[in-house]
Every structure is written in C-alpha cells, then in structure tokens.
Amino acid sequence: MATPVLDKVEAESAASPYITVTMRIRRFNPEVSDAVVWEDFQIEIDPKERVLDALHKIKWDVDGTLTFRRSCAHGICGSDAMRINGKNRLACKTLIKDINPEKPITVEAIKGLTVLKDLVVDMEPFFQAYRDVMPFLVTKGNEPTRERLQTAEDRERFDDTTKCILCAACTSSCPVFWNDGQYFGPAAIVNAHRFIFDSRDEAGEQRLEILNDKDGVWRCRTTFNCTDACPRGIEVTKAIQEVKRALITRRF
Amino acid sequence: MSSDTTSATIGPVEGAQYDADNPAPYIEAPRKRTGKTPRATRGNFEMAAWLFMRLSGVVLVVLVLGHLLIQLFLDGGVSKIGFAFVAGRWASPFWQVWDLLMLWLAMLHGANGLRTVINDYAERANTRLWLKGLLYTATVFTILLGTLVIFTFDPNIR
Structure with missing residues (x-):
C-alpha cells in the first residue's frame, strides 16, 4: 500500500533527472598545435553522476579524441586525478551535484607535470x-x-x-x-x-x-x-x- | 584526413601546424632525473636552517617587542629618541648585547627566509645565483656595519 508521499517521490524520479552541464576542458594535442585550448562541451547528465561519467559521455558520444586516464573508475587505482574547478580531485569520486553544475565545470590536467595530451601527464x-x-x-x-x-x-x-x-x-x-x-x-x-x-x-x-x-x-x-x-x-x-x-x- | 577533423573540433590555431608525424616539441619535465642532475646532497644544512628559523623566531619575538616597547612607548615614547638616548642605552653592556643579538638574529632570520623565497620562486639557475649573491652581500654588509657601530660607538663624537 503505497503512501501518497511515496507516489510523489516516484513521480518526481520518473521525470527526467537530467540537467545540462557545461564541461570546460583544457585540451592539448601535440599533433595539432603546441598551444592549449579550453573547449566547452554541453552534455545532458544526471547530477548524481560523477565527473568521470561526464568525461565518458563526451569521449563516447561527442568527441572521441578526448584523452584521459582511468582504470578502475572507483577511487582505488588513482589513475584519474585531475584539476576539477581548480582543485585536485579524482574524477571518479567527484559528483556533478557537489561542484555547482550551474556554472561551467573546468577540468584540466594536474599541474607541475608535463602534459602529454589533454588530461594525460607524464607521471x-x-x-x-x-x-x-x-x-x-x-x-x-x-x-x-x-x-x-x-x-x-x-x-x-x-x-x-x-x-x-x-x-x-x-x-x-x-x-x-x-x-x-x-x-x-x-x-x-x-x-x-x-x-x-x-x-x-x-x-x-x-x-x-x-x-x-x-x-x-x-x-x-x-x-x-x-x-x-x-x-x-x-x-x-x-x-x-x-x-x-x-x-x-x-x-x- | 583525421588530423583535419581534430583541428576542426579544437578550432583554428595560430603558428606552426603539427601532425602525427611532426608533433609539437615535448617539454621535458623539470623534475626528470637526467645524467646532468646533481647528486643528492648529504648534509644537515637544510635541517639546521629550518631549526634556526624556529628558534631565532621565538627569541626575536621577545627582543623585537621589547625593543619596540622601549623605543616607542615607555617613558615619553618616540619623542625622547635622540643621540643622547641611544648613547645612554649603549653605555650599558646589557643593551649592547641586546642590540647585537637582535641585529644578528634578525638579519640571519630574514636572509634565510629570503633564501627560501628565492629557492621557491626563482626558476632559472642564473636568476637564483644573482639574487642570492645580492642577498648574501647585503646581509654580510649590514651585519658587519651594525656590529662595528655597536662596538666602536663613541658617545663623545663631535
């Protein structure tokens, strides 16, 4: 016997949870240019997903040339450390809703190490x-x-x-x-x-x-x-x- | 063909065009240990410098605050300072030692602090060399001049 409250919650979750997020990614491709470029991607994503999911979405659906490291995708391997909104974090442990998706989310390679391509650095x-x-x-x-x-x-x-x-x-x-x-x-x-x-x-x-x-x-x-x-x-x-x-x- | 599509996505770039066979020059990571990297130093200088900063800092708090109190607040404040006031204080060995200690500790403390700032911020070896050279010269000059004045001070000078 479902209560009216539960019905309301179900109705809300039935509505699309997706929001539009701007991912602003610092890109570098030595085969194109020796300069870096900030590129914006507009994607539809559930704010409860992680930054890594957003990057996957871009790489798989929008631009396959986006390059980044990730292995386990669950905060154990330590492959996907990157500078997200100016702070070093693991993309697989950062939820979109926690980093203010109303503004563009900046993603760049970690600093102090040579960038090889996009978000991949020489470790x-x-x-x-x-x-x-x-x-x-x-x-x-x-x-x-x-x-x-x-x-x-x-x-x-x-x-x-x-x-x-x-x-x-x-x-x-x-x-x-x-x-x-x-x-x-x-x-x-x-x-x-x-x-x-x-x-x-x-x-x-x-x-x-x-x-x-x-x-x-x-x-x-x-x-x-x-x-x-x-x-x-x-x-x-x-x-x-x-x-x-x-x-x-x-x-x- | 593929490089055309990538450059279209990333946008037009000024300057030389690079492709898969002719990529942009690789920037060597600064930390990379090459054959030219100097051998690691084995010594306690950095530890001594680190400890000196902490210990001299504690002593300087007392010395400098006491100095400011006497010079600026007590007994008429700043208006009393003159040649006679300084001559009167330096007649006592206690104040001579106080000022000497303060001079040496403050100069070495400040110089060591600036040394770390130069180490942290000057990126090129040559810049570092020159800045440190300037720093050490200024430090030695000030310490020697100050010491000379404290020890050879003559209250009857005309």
Missing part, C-alpha cells in the same frame, strides 16, 4: 621520487618461517599513510613542487613515512637520510594543499611533519 618524475625513497620492506638477518608479527599499536602508528593510492593529487597541488619540480613531493614522503614508522622495517635511517636532502622534507612550507587535495583523506602535512620531527629527534 615518470612523480614515480622517480617515489622510487627514490625505497618504498619496500628492508630487513636484516634470517627470514622468519612465518609472517613478521606486529602489535596492533605498531600497525596503527603508520596506518594513515598506508592508504596512499599514488594518484599524485597531493604532489601536483604543492606550490613548491610546481616551481622547479626538484622537491620530492608529498606522495613520496607519505610513502617513506609508511616504512619509516613500520616496526618491522630496518631502513628507516636510510630513508630519513634521503629526505634530509636539500629537496627533501625541509622544503615543505606547511601550506596544507596536499592534505586538502588527498582523495583518501590522508593527513599528508602531518605525516611530513612527523618525518621532520623524526629527523630532529634522531640528531639531538
């Missing part, structure tokens, strides 16, 4: 910094026959930084990284933090030494752009500060 420098901090378990002595045990408290110590999906939203939102690109960047420091504070790991000293470099943690200006940008909610700036503190307490 190599980012991963180079990641590799530089040795993001793997380093131990000495005999390997245990079973797993390396760890208390719940020891695991909790670095729990926050295990969430990183390497989407580069933090690093490409960092004004120090934008300048000369030599700074390690928040993502690399977060992943170093994950092992530095792991009780099973024995190369923390080495990693701290790497981050004590002139382009290491001391170039952090604590602007919190990285914490704001992180789609996983990692307290990135806090992690960087913890590495700084570890460096100072280690010396004195």
